[in-house]
Amino acid sequence: MTLTFDQTAVRGKLTANAPLAPLVWFKAGGHAQWLFEPKDLADLQDFLRALDPAVPLMALGLGSNMIVRDGGVPGVVIRLGKAFAKVTKVDDVTLDCGGGASGILVSSTARDAGIAGVEFLRSIPGTVGGFVRMNGGAYGGEVKDILIDCDVVLRSGELVTLGNADLGYTYRHSQLPEGAVVVSARFKGRTGEPAAIQAEMDRISAAREASQPLRSKTGGSTFKNPEGHAAWKLVDEAGCRGLTLGGAQVSEKHTNFLLNTGEATSEDIENLGDEVRRRVKDTSGVDLEWEIQRVGKRP
Missing domain, CATH: 3.30.43.10 (Uridine Diphospho-n-acetylenolpyruvylglucosamine Reductase, domain 2)
Incomplete structure (x- = not known):
């Protein structure tokens, strides 16, 4: 159109x-x-x-x-740009976070304010708006555990506040209205010592560095963990470690990550993911669900 x-x-x-x-x-x-x-x-x-x-x-x-x-x-x-990337302390355990703020900014602001319980956001490479929409989580924490409420602009332009219960959170999913844009959110942690909070953030960072291909062109965790299974293990057992298609590759370091090795098209990456899903289904009978959001039109 x-x-x-x-x-x-x-x-x-x-x-x-x-x-x-x-x-x-x-x-x-x-x-x-x-x-x-x-x-x-x-x-x-x-x-x-x-x-x-x-x-x-x-x-x-x-x-x-x-x-x-x-x-x-x-x-x-x-x-959302810088105007939506501010993080401020509301009280001893609560932060008001702009929808464009990164997980690193939220967690470091929490550390400086002596607020524990949001360290896991340090490990998620995204923004508050994405965390809220997808119930982002890692290392034992997820957004549904810390969200009080969020301000969203609906498709109509109306600004509304939605509480945690309004979002119908499940694993890596929410019922945020279609077309809604998260412009801010309130996260509640607990009181903690900045040094201990930093130590936990350092532990998470080291664990990520050791296990994930952070210096590659990747999309993070590719598939959701099925009930009772680890996605990476299913992919590995299906013989997909290092599997390539065009310029895309299944990471050898962490098999739930896909890589653009240089000149991959998005079609290469998505087709590789679908091939992995097919092989996992054949070997284990498990249907892997995409965690990565796929948007737009095929060429």
Whole structure:
């Protein structure tokens, strides 16, 4: 569909045919028909109020757990910038976090404030908006354990506050309304000593460094852990460690990670993931579910 905008109607940055590969961890994929980076909350609300409800809409964080297909993403992709990346202490155990804030910023702010219980966010390469949407988790913690509530801008432009129970959290999933953009969230931890909090963050960082291919073009955990199973073990037992397809490869270091070894297309990466799923089904009878979000059109 042809989509045009009056650039003077927004105060943020609105870009047509914007390449998304530089914005995602896999460094592969097509363009956004339009990319909107709002200046502030009011700019985002005004934009959504004026946007035709039929236009597809997607929020993009750090792009760490996402395959952007080579045919690109139709409609509008919204990316929250610095105006949405602040983290402030509310009280002795609570943080108010912007939807664009990184897990590293949230966890380090918590450490400085003597708030324990959110150290696991240090290990998730994403933003608060993505954590809230996907019930992000690692190393024994997940967002549903610390979220009090969140502010979201609905597709209509209306700002609403949703409590933890409103999100219907399950494993790596929420019932956040379609097209909603998380602009802030309140996380509650517990009192702790900054030195002990830092020690736990260091432990998590060391564990990640030892077990995950952090210096590669990857998308994080590829498949959800099925009930009673570890996804990586199923992939390994299916003989997929190091398996390649085009420029994509199953990591030899951690088999639940896919890699772009250089010039992989998103189609290479997704097809490799589907081949892994087929082999796991054949060997174990288990249907692996994608954890990585796959968006856009195939070429």
